[in-house]
Amino acid sequence: MKYEYLPHTADVKFKSYGKTLEEAFSNAALALTEVITDYNKVEAKVEKTIEIESEDEKALLYDFLEQFIVLLDSESFLLNSIKELNIKKGKKLKLKAIIIGDTEIDKYKTETHIKAVTYQEMEIKKENSKYMLQVVLDL
Amino acid sequence: MEEEIEIKKISDVVWEIPKSGNMKVPCRIFASENLLEKMKQDRTLIQGKNVAFLPGIYKYSMIMPDGHSGYGFPIGGVAALDYENGGISPGGIGYDINCGVRLLRSDLTKEDVKPKIKELLDKLLEYCPAGLGSSNIKVDPEQINDILDKGAKWAVENGYGNEDDLKHSEEYGCMEQADSKQVSDLARKRGKKQIATLGSGNHFLEIQYVDKIFDEKTAKAFGIEKEGQVMFMIHCGSRGLGHQVCSDYLREMEHTFPEIVKGLSDRELIYAPSGSDMFKKYFKAMCAAANFAWCNRHVLGHQTRLAVKDVLGGAKLETVYDVAHNIAKVEEHDIDGEIKKVLVHRKGATRAFGPKRKEIPEDYREVGQPIILPGSMGTSSYILVGTDEGMETTFGSTAHGAGRVMSRHEAIKTFRGEKVVKDLETKGIHVKGVSWKGIAEEASEAYKDVDEVVKVSHDAGIGKLVVRLKPLGVVKG
Numbered sequence: 314m315k316y317e318y319l320p321h322t323a324d325v326k327f328k329s330y331g332k333t334l335e336e337a338f339s340n341a342a343l344a345l346t347e348v349i350t351d352y353n354k355v356e357a358k359v360e361k362t363i364e365i366e367s368e369d370e371k372a373l374l375y376d377f378l379e380q381f382i383v384l385l386d387s388e389s390f391l392l393n394s395i396k397e398l399n400i401k402k403g404k405k406l407k408l409k410a411i412i413i414g415d416t417e418i419d420k421y422k423t424e425t426h427i428k429a430v431t432y433q434e435m436e437i438k439k440e441n442s443k444y445m446l447q448v449v450l451d452l
Numbered sequence: 453m454e455e456e457i458e459i460k461k462i463s464d465v466v467w468e469i470p471k472s473g474n475m476k477v478p479c480r481i482f483a484s485e486n487l488l489e490k491m492k493q494d495r496t497l498i499q500g501k502n503v504a505f506l507p508g509i510y511k512y513s514m515i516m517p518d519g520h521s522g523y524g525f526p527i528g529g530v531a532a533l534d535y536e537n538g539g540i541s542p543g544g545i546g547y548d549i550n551c552g553v554r555l556l557r558s559d560l561t562k563e564d565v566k567p568k569i570k571e572l573l574d575k576l577l578e579y580c581p582a583g584l585g586s587s588n589i590k591v592d593p594e595q596i597n598d599i600l601d602k603g604a605k606w607a608v609e610n611g612y613g614n615e616d617d618l619k620h621s622e623e624y625g626c627m628e629q630a631d632s633k634q635v636s637d638l639a640r641k642r643g644k645k646q647i648a649t650l651g652s653g654n655h656f657l658e659i660q661y662v663d664k665i666f667d668e669k670t671a672k673a674f675g676i677e678k679e680g681q682v683m684f685m686i687h688c689g690s691r692g693l694g695h696q697v698c699s700d701y702l703r704e705m706e707h708t709f710p711e712i713v714k715g716l717s718d719r720e721l722i723y724a725p726s727g728s729d730m731f732k733k734y735f736k737a738m739c740a741a742a743n744f745a746w747c748n749r750h751v752l753g754h755q756t757r758l759a760v761k762d763v764l765g766g767a768k769l770e771t772v773y774d775v776a777h778n779i780a781k782v783e784e785h786d787i788d789g790e791i792k793k794v795l796v797h798r799k800g801a802t803r804a805f806g807p808k809r810k811e812i813p814e815d816y817r818e819v820g821q822p823i824i825l826p827g828s829m830g831t832s833s834y835i836l837v838g839t840d841e842g843m844e845t846t847f848g849s850t851a852h853g854a855g856r857v858m859s860r861h862e863a864i865k866t867f868r869g870e871k872v873v874k875d876l877e878t879k880g881i882h883v884k885g886v887s888w889k890g891i892a893e894e895a896s897e898a899y900k901d902v903d904e905v906v907k908v909s910h911d912a913g914i915g916k917l918v919v920r921l922k923p924l925g926v927v928k929g
Contacts, residue, residue, distance in 0.1 A: 318861045319861065320859040320861050320862050321521070321859045321860075321861070322493075322494045322520045322521045322856050322857065322858075322859055323520055323521060323522070323527065323856045323859075323860075324859075324860070325860060325861065326859075326861075349584075368706070368707070371719070372703070372706070375703075376703070379699060382692075382695075383638060383641075383642060383692075383696070385584075386641070386642035386643075386645075386646070386692035387638070387641040387642055387644075387692075418584065422887075423583060423584045423886075423887070424583075424887045424889045424890055425583070425652040425653065425887060425889070425890050425893070426583065426584055426651055426652040426653070428547045428548055428653065428695045429547040429695045429698065429699055430699075431523040431547075431720065432523065432718070432719040432720050433521075433522075433523040433524075433718075433720065434495075449523070451523065451547050451548075451695075452652070452653040452654075452860065
């Protein structure tokens, strides 16, 4: 399982999984996008690079997921898939990702918008050599 | 529940969590026994307790009757922090800065509207885009700065709406302390296609009629004289621009105050202490985002007039009032016999000022401030009025809506959008939406009973019943 949605009173809560932290991050981006649209139907036409630097893992997840909301509002970008994603650990955490999708948003059926990523109930865990991320999105 | 919380009963509608641990003040909950039980099901009470640790907090951390789990503060959270020795917390305001409600009265009756309801909803959606739809109104970056600095005043200068609309809005549609320079380019970029759009989630534009008048004198002061009178209610906020302002400053505060972060039980309770540069910058940026929201609702009011004109010909639509329910305001309050300058955080809570306050428009000053309390899809909405008692007990604040009880996830599994719409239609309520899933998420069964929320507000004396409104049609965001 790449990700699953869980009950939360007002918003969307999900868990994403991966064999590596990178894979769990990629799956979190897909879980976020599925709230907005069916990403399988989004054409892989536009490639973008995301580069961010954050102080810890939770902040990195927050900053990374926020990129997709920002790209949607400012460039009408919808995600299809993540081609590459690397996280470098050091004093600060650095993430570089190449993402693919489409900016012709009117072609797709969209369900709802997301206001923001939140830190609420955020978890990043490694259990039995598998990573689990938990995120609550503000709708 | 993650921990057992001690709760003392103060009255049938007021409860208290006594001070413990690092709480500086107790937490007061305004709720019936039933509403309190619902708050125990999620993180509402824990979050209410967490708020009580903020610096300079006066009297109580408070939870309004529609309280539910939020981020940092609970939704329905109110806290007054000392202006000089407190702080400002983006989590106490929310991502959707100045999410709020605007109510317009008309000279139409429900009989005038009913035969053309479907046509009117189609036209309203055309004029007021919902979901991920882009604005009909194009603004360049310079104009966005003007909107951020001037709020709804910009709209009037540019031919949208009128002075009377401004007069009947909280802050007259513009917070003078705003500074567009404190808003990031990214936030501006997110907002550029979103002026006069509803957005999604629980946002909507509803056609309603006056179903019952409880307080004739006050209703008359608000321009409402007869049952059957048609009203238009607009619920939305500062869109992507405001969400980005909150996020930008939340992260910047984390970077600026790592020592504060270490002591937090919840990262979204980060605050900038009074007197710091960050406090000033965020307050100015928050005011700018609030102005964007007031301009947004003001222009949507104008667009509503155009849609009504197209479908029904001449009709007079006037603004009753426009209230913010996600905001922090500098206010003066009498605290234990002394007038104090405080920063009141209202997160999912409505300002509810009693009579005579200078902040209320002149023509309402004798009766008190109108409070607009939207219900959920298909249920009643209410107009309440602020009271002197509320000034004492809640710093002049009350609930902001029905408040969710069921997750969106569960709502989608439980309801089908198509069926929700059909069921409402048999009750004479028409729904126009952009997404079936979105409609299922907002099914009224997913919300607390708004009638009960309003009853608690009335019984606690923090917002008194004036008018009940019933829906005829909804454009769902």
